[in-house]
Amino acid sequence: GPVLTFNDVKFHYDADREILKGISFEVPAGKTIAVVGPSGAGKSTISRLIYRFYDVIEGSVEIDGQDVRDVTQKSLRAAVGMVPQDTVLFNDSIEYNIRYGRPDATENEVREAAQLAQIADFIEGLPDGYNTQVGERGLKLSGGEKQRVAIARTILKSPPILILDEATSALDTQTEQEIQSALDAVSQGRTTLVIAHRLSTVVNADEIIVLRDGKIAERGNHENLLAQD
Ligand code: ADP
Ligand code: ADP
Helix, strand or coil: CEEEEEEEEEEEEEEEEEEEEEEEEEECCEEEEEEEECCCCCCHHHHHHHHCCCCEEEEEEEECCHHHHHHCCHHHHEEEEECCCCCCCCEEEEEHHHCCCCCCCHHHHHHHHHHCCCHHHHHCCCCCCCCCCCCCCCCCCCHHHHHHHHHHHHHHHCCCCEEEEEECCCHHHHHHHHHHHHHHHHHHCCEEEEEEECHHCCCCCCEEEEECCCEEEEECHHHHHHHHH
């Protein structure tokens, strides 16, 4: 898999308020690195810079040594997949939503993705073409169900780099645990950046970076960081 690198990245939205004050880290091929920190620390900004919703002010973001500013939007989107914190689905069937991004996928591939996302049994219990917003029985998908549809979509797309941005933050504890294990399955062996609020959700990360006040305040594995708390 590819390597994702942040080189001394500086960023602000408004010139009078620096958000990232020189951030450097690397996500090695196939590894999972987590960024944690208080709300407002700049965590989501990091994912926006990778996707180029915004560009860095100083420094660079690189994929396999290539500056993302030199990569076309098309190849950037093929290389990087994101499971966002608030999943918005198309008002269409679950299958349509899973296939979005890979309409050519075979039935088998769709089923495997649904199984990994732990939503296959659920889908099979629904009528064909069940709509994600208002179903035939007038039911909407819950937040956790929507999230699993988004995970299945990402699994099917199989991006070389995966960004999980507070992917379980909106869920109750039981659902969060189910989704967490689905996410662990997707990130296995993939170059993954996890953005999280709490240390407890990133136990398995190869390295955890603590972002505070626009700087990397601490870095280490889960045990080191717990010991310092
Ligand atoms: P986190 O994900 O750690 O909660 P963000 O990266 O979303 O933090 O935001 C970092 C800071 O930047 C916050 O103080 C937020 O209010 C501010 N911010 C985010 N987006 C914008 C924007 N588009 N314009 C101005 N300020 C923003
Ligand atoms: P991609 O990165 O797959 O090329 P986009 O950049 O269009 O796709 O959007 C990023 C992600 O946001 C998509 O993978 C998809 O999950 C989701 N998305 C975008 N637009 C919508 C929408 N209108 N309804 C539901 N999901 C959407």
